[in-house]
Amino acid sequence: MDEGIDASFLRGGTLTVSRSPSQDARTIASVGDDRFWGLGDQHSRLLTKAQCDEMIKVAGTREGAFTPNCARINPAALARGLAIAVEKLGGRVFEQTDALSLRPGSVNTSGGKISAETIVIANEAWSPQIPERKRSIVPIYSLMIATEPLSKDFWNEIGWRNGETLTDARRMIIYAQRTADDRIAFGGRGAPYHFGSRIKDSYDSDFRTFRLLEKALIEMFPSASDAAITHRWGGPLGVPRDWESSVGINENRSLAWAGGYIGDGVTTTNLAGRTLADLITGNSSPLTDLPWVGHQSKKWEVEPLRWLGIRAMGGLTRSIDATEARTKRPARLRNRILDSFTGH
Ligand SMILES: Cc1cc2nc3c(=O)[nH]c(=O)nc-3n(C[C@H](O)[C@H](O)[C@H](O)COP(=O)(O)OP(=O)(O)OC[C@H]3O[C@@H](n4cnc5c(N)ncnc54)[C@H](O)[C@@H]3O)c2cc1C
Known part of the structure; x- marks a missing residue:
């Protein structure tokens, strides 16, 4: 259904640029993975440096890959x-209202008790705050910065005419878009995990991570070095232990859940919502047959192992990128350790 939401949607695909020999290998492997899963050239293809530059001129690009499947x-x-679409359909949205506890059929909130035949737990990174789901998810932060609107000269030099989203093949994920008002919005992982899966508003800002994002932005776009950074923000992603999202419902359909999207929830939540609708109404459909339905990820480790492990993996990820940038060779052993932790 088209809700007519104006969210500056532009389906320009994703360009992944490769900026070191190790990144070349990862880019080639990721297109190889697509072929393994039966996805052909129309879903992803390798690009030469000239083809990448034609899309977005990123400093240091050696080659790359493109998929049209992104907006x-x-x-x-x-x-x-x-939220407006939900209200138009007769739903009610209560903001600034905390769910405090739940039982089959009802939720106690800071604004009163709500009764429902089916309760859906969809609090993603905040899942550990529900006692039964304490170790189902950990909150991992993703942070972003945005430049001021950039000049016509800048865009003439860089290209980026078709709304492609952008990443490269380093291990510490970064991502960027040219916004509808001609800024670069640039984000990445690497902000610290907090002991006990704690979440606080103040964790949305981590100045060390913001500085690293600025550095990465300028390395990729040296002509943006004088651009003012006008916005800095972030938030927690929900990460399950096996890096696999899931949706599900209990036997008597009183309790359902969806989440663990890591950094890909914008579209996966849509699939989850449609799947939950079928699960809640008892409608068996191709969606309810998908393998993520009813999937149970194993639990995260207890603290302090969880904190030690996640912090160590953060350090390992940074060290792989630094070593590979310096030596121009893959840090094979460390990559293998990281892959085993992230389930890839
Ligand atoms: C900086 C950043 C960049 C991202 N970039 C991308 C991207 O490029 N592509 C992509 O696909 N995804 C991206 N994501 C991830 C995406 O935003 C999430 O996957 C998606 O928002 C998940 O949707 P959700 O509704 O399940 O959870 P959320 O959007 O996390 O919403 C959960 C809500 O539950 C509320 N809540 C928690 N506990 C309670 C409680 N006890 N009572 C009431 N309410 C509660 C929270 O306040 C929150 O509003 C990004 C996330 C961040 C932070």
């Missing part, structure tokens, strides 16, 4: 638009 959006506009 740029403004997530705040999408969230607001979805």
Whole structure:
């Protein structure tokens, strides 16, 4: 259904640029993975440096890959638009209302008790705050910065005409888009995990991570070095122990859940919502047959092992990128250790 939400949607695909020999290997392997899963050239293809530069001129590009299966959006506009769409359909949205505890058939909130035949737990990174789901998910932060709107000269030099989203093949994920108002919004992982899966508003800002993002942005776009950074923000992602999202419902359909999208929830939540609708109404459909339905990830380790492990993996990821950038060779052993931790 088209809800007519204006969220600056532009389906420009994703360009992955490769900026070192190790990144070349990962880019080739990721397109190889697509072929393994039966996805052909129309889903992903390798690009030469000239083809990458033709799309977006990123400093240090050696080669790359492109998939058309991605769109740029403004997530705040999408969230607001979805809330309005829910209200138009007769749903009610209660903001600033904490769910404090739940029992089959009812939820106690800071604004009163709500009764429902089916309760859906969809609090993603905040899942550890529900006692039964304490170790199902950990909150891992993703942070972003945005430049001021950039000049016509800048865009003439860089290209980026078709709304492609952008990443490279380093291990510490970074991602970027040219916004509808001609800024670069640039994000990445690497902000610290907090002991006990704690979440606080103050964790949305980590100045060390913001500085690293600025550095990465300028390395990729040296001509943006004088651009003012006008916005800095972030938030927690929900990460299950096996890196696999899931949706599900209990036998008597009183309790359902969805989540663990890591950093890919914008579209996966849509699939989860449609799947939950079928699960809740008892409608057996191709969606309810998908392998993520009813999937149970194993639990995260208890503290302090969890904190030690996640912090160590963060350090390992940074060290792989630093070593590979310096030596121009893959850090094979460390990559293998990281892959075994992330389940890849
Ligand atoms: C900086 C950043 C960049 C991202 N970039 C991308 C991207 O490029 N592509 C992509 O696909 N995804 C991206 N994501 C991830 C994406 O935003 C999430 O996967 C998606 O929002 C998940 O949707 P959700 O509704 O399940 O959970 P959320 O959007 O996390 O919403 C969960 C909600 O539950 C509320 N909540 C928690 N506990 C309670 C409680 N006790 N009572 C009431 N409410 C509660 C929270 O306040 C929150 O509003 C990004 C995330 C961040 C932070």
